[in-house]
Amino acid sequence: MPLDRCVFLIGYRGTGKTTVARLLAERFGCQAVDADHLLQQRDGRTVAEIFAQEGEPRFRDLEQQVVADLAVVDPQVVSLGGGAVLREPNRLALKGHHVAWLQASPTTIAERLASDEVSADQRPSLTGGGLFAEIEQVLAARQPIYQECATMVVDTENRSPAEVADDILRQL
Ligand code: S3P
Numbered sequence: 742m743p744l745d746r747c748v749f750l751i752g753y754r755g756t757g758k759t760t761v762a763r764l765l766a767e768r769f770g771c772q773a774v775d776a777d778h779l780l781q782q783r784d785g786r787t788v789a790e791i792f793a794q795e796g797e798p799r800f801r802d803l804e805q806q807v808v809a810d811l812a813v814v815d816p817q818v819v820s821l822g823g824g825a826v827l828r829e830p831n832r833l834a835l836k837g838h839h840v841a842w843l844q845a846s847p848t849t850i851a852e853r854l855a856s857d858e859v860s861a862d863q864r865p866s867l868t869g870g871g872l873f874a875e876i877e878q879v880l881a882a883r884q885p886i887y888q889e890c891a892t893m894v895v896d897t898e899n900r901s902p903a904e905v906a907d908d909i910l911r912q913l
Contacts, residue, residue, distance in 0.1 A: 748762075748840075750821065750841050757905060765906050775819075779811070827883075844897060
């Protein structure tokens, strides 16, 4: 099935965006791009290093440039960092594309993050607080923004990445 526009995967850390993007891209025979990987490649530092050396606003500037570039290339599947939707220009860049919001509960997200090897490099603390409190707080603040951007909502609880990819394909 050819893609008519990009599929952007949004949602909190640990909802499986990168893995699902790869699976979807295989089905479409197109590229999967992870916005954070591209950002790190361009900048030469990890997300955690950018946060530590220049702060979150600088990371968001770099992220905004990456999102702008990704929204104007040929149809592909893009996994976005969990906070990419915070900036209005990014939300505008998503318009006209498919946008799938991958959902999971705070408990599931915490479990997945605890067992995920990329956490340290790519996922610096967003609040300075404990992990579970941070997930609850940041997720609650972001829910309406994810909702506003999403053209489809995808439950990832108790589902494999392949099942999540199937759900997205059904909803496209
Ligand atoms: C962030 C999520 C991360 C990364 C950065 C900030 C966030 O991406 O962009 O650490 O604000 O939620 P993932 O959602 O891919 O972990």
